[in-house]
Amino acid sequence: MPRPGTGPPRAANRNQEPSMSATKRRFLADLWTLTKPYWKSEERLKSGLLLAVIVGMSLGIVYLNVLFNEWNNLFYNSLQEKNLDEFFRLFGRFAILAAMFIIVAVYQIYLRQMLQIRWRRWLTERYAAMWLTHRNYYRLRFSPNGADNPDQRISEDIGGFVEQTLSLTLGFIESVVSLASFSVILWNLSGEIHILDIQLPGSMLWAAVLYAGFGSFLTHYIGRPLIRLNFLQQRYEADYRYNLVRVRENAEPIALYGGETQEAGNLSGRFTHVVTNWWAIMRQQKRLTWFSAGYSQAAILFPFLVAAPRYFSGAIQLGGLMQTASAFNHVQSSLSWFIDAYTRLAQWRATVDRLTGFAHALAELEAAKDAGFTRTPASAGQALALTDASLSLPDGRTLLTDAALAVAPGERVMIAGPAGCGKSTLFRAIGGLWPYATGTLALPTEGRSLFLPQKPYLPIASLAATVAYPDAPETYGEARIAAVLTDCGLGHLIALLGEERHWSQELSSGEQQRLGFARAILLAPDRLFCDEASSALDEASQKELYGLLVDRLPKTTIVSIAHRPSLAAFHHRVVRFVPTDPAAAEPVYRLEAAAA
Incomplete structure (x- = not known):
């Protein structure tokens, strides 16, 4: 991205916008092309039912969090009022809610892993078959797309794609539902703010929206280079591993030639790409962590700071303050899903790009399978x-x-x-x-x-x-x-x-x-x-x-x-x-x- 004052004229920047939009549309189309076949396959009914149960459990976790949020109000009020009977009763209620939460959380992960391995097996078999059909494994070397390391794309990228897609999708759904649920709670718990003699209700909700929006913008601005860096890291790692395998498989001729020095230099050169790119990821990750860590720590105290005037004025009790802070954190966390998941999104985007590049190369080979005599x-x-x-x-x-x-x-x-x-x-x-x-x-x-x-x-x-x-x-x-x-x-x-x-x-x-x-x-x-x-x-x-x-x-x-x-x-x-x-x-x- 050009620095201010060094880039092209404004008209040229406007001309670049459609290409960026086209890139996003192409990415979404490629993502749909990767995802659609499985959910239209012979496994769609079983896997669809499994996904529905997993989503239902995610919604159940959100509902339990709402109950925990109500429990916060009652529990801290019992502390403020020094009500011992209510204190122990709420302890029992917490034990029941916690047990339900643990059961749902355990089986949600278990069922998600079950869906993950079913999807991965189906995709792996499909891509392996496409790779082996019509001698594509040989003809791939002639592909203009340069789909490098097909072994890694089948063995690792498919697994990463399935795991990251399920994790990010379910996390996004849970965040949306949590946002809707806790926004209502936070709206009801918020007081009014006065701006230019206008009474604006839902002060805590608006504070959460502004806080998360500011954080999301800066996170994307700081972390955007990670997408390309993660793509390159996967490629360099695969290249290095491939050359290690070649040394192992050609051990005898290398030993007879005395080629250890040459091979060491070659491996060192390959690994230098891994290390250099890793340092670039580290530097970019450090910048992103400086911001995200500070953002997360500030989010702990920010709701208390905003809600403190109402507590000290006596408008709400200690339980109301804690419930408000809890609801604020849930809303802010839901709105900050993009911030928390940015690194995984960058890795996921790189994985999708590698898989779609592989798929495009195979599709071109299929279209040209009759080339030759x-x-x-x-x-x-x-x-x-x-x-x-x-x-x-x-x-x-x-x-x-x-x-x-x-x-x-x-x-x-x-x-x-x-x-x-x-x-x-x-x-x-x-x-x-x-x-x-x-x-x-x-x-x-x-x-x-x-x-x-x-x-x-x-x-x-x-x-x-x-x-x-x-x-x-x-x-x-x-x-x-x-x-x-x-x-x-x-x-x-x-x-x-x-x-x-x-x-x-x-x-x-x-x-x-x-x-x-x-x-x-x-x-x-x-x-x-x-x-x-x-x-x-x-x-x-x-x-x-x-x-x-x-x-x-x-x-x-x-x-x-x-x-x-x-x-x-x-x-x-x-x-x-x-x-x-x-x-x-x-x-x-x-x-x-x-x-x-």
Whole structure:
């Protein structure tokens, strides 16, 4: 916000107002988009009933506070009048009211937590499904919105959103009802004030309104930067945690490189963002706490100061003074809900912004899920047909242009070419992962395609489940899985079939690639795409495993990306990436077929 005298002209400030209003409208629309689906879902009846009970309990707490306020009048009057019988009778009444208050307060929290976990579970399942559908978890990296750390948005932001929304909403409802109830009481307890020969009733009520309004204005003015700072803090914390996980998952190569110093510097740099932003939050929170703490302390004495003239004049007794002060504090507290909740509102706003940004990114991916090759059913005698295919990078640079490739059922084709020419990108586009592709891809509507990357994915699961991934191991049986492992040179692992481990950290690169071949033989797909799937193996092992593929999967169409010429013997023909202009600094490639 510009300092006075340094900002733009007044006309420019007026032009900015609609954009601020539009921002608020967009925020409310995003908030409604986040909230509405659950309350229109199959859980709306049970959760609606639960919410109604919770709101009813909130109203019950307000009613009990009204009874406590009446009790204050009677109790302090009994003290002033030294009425011992009335004193003990009111003690008994207090015990009953306190017991009722405790029961309602306990079950309100319990039921609110019940609603919270139901809502969180539903939202988490919904967002996790959206994230995993149509390979959005992969394609999210191409989102222009830059929805960072989706794991944090699903695991933490959803929980924070639900908890903060329920807490703030119920607190707001309770404050509104409390304001209405105690405003009537405070109006009746107030005297008149004289302003310019005008008698104005409800002096205490007007004092509470002015006091809370002044406090709310200053709180928003002082605390407004916290919204952006909390948004950034959540992002920096997630970035730091993500890099810690990367170090843990890549512990072996980091250790072999001796990269501890580099990783320490990287982690330190990430954590510096966390600390720097935290200091900014601390400074802003300190300013807000200076005001809010002083405001809260002044609120204790302010009603006594305003009501003291009526007490000392004899217009009200001690009980009336205490009841007035209590009612004033309830009204002032209700009107000051915005002040007390400002920090949580800032955190909630940041959470909503992160979730809506994530939702918008997923929605854009859903709208663009058909980006890439235009897909059509393959005709008879075709296992794959690619026509007029072009590949580009996200920055617009073209990798491959006007490519055509036709593969017959059961045919084995090897794709070769220099590193970085776009071979793996072609596989990503065939698999539906690469949106920067044009052309037509024809695949059979029936049958299964399996992609075997250079580093196969090994889930943290039993070895049997790892080999059968993504199918269930029960589909094939332990004996069949053990036989395939033996054929692929992994017989020494059969005793571990039932053990759940982090296999990608326990198996060598060569063992992982052997396991990938075992998976391909076990699943027996109709179309198998191998992307440098044997690069970590020696020549003899590579020939052994490819020979096993040819022998065990005679009807499977195999398309392989490989650099070793010896693999051509296992394929019917070779297709090469050839530059259209070999002299170009960044050549564009075409496909050129040749006999194996």
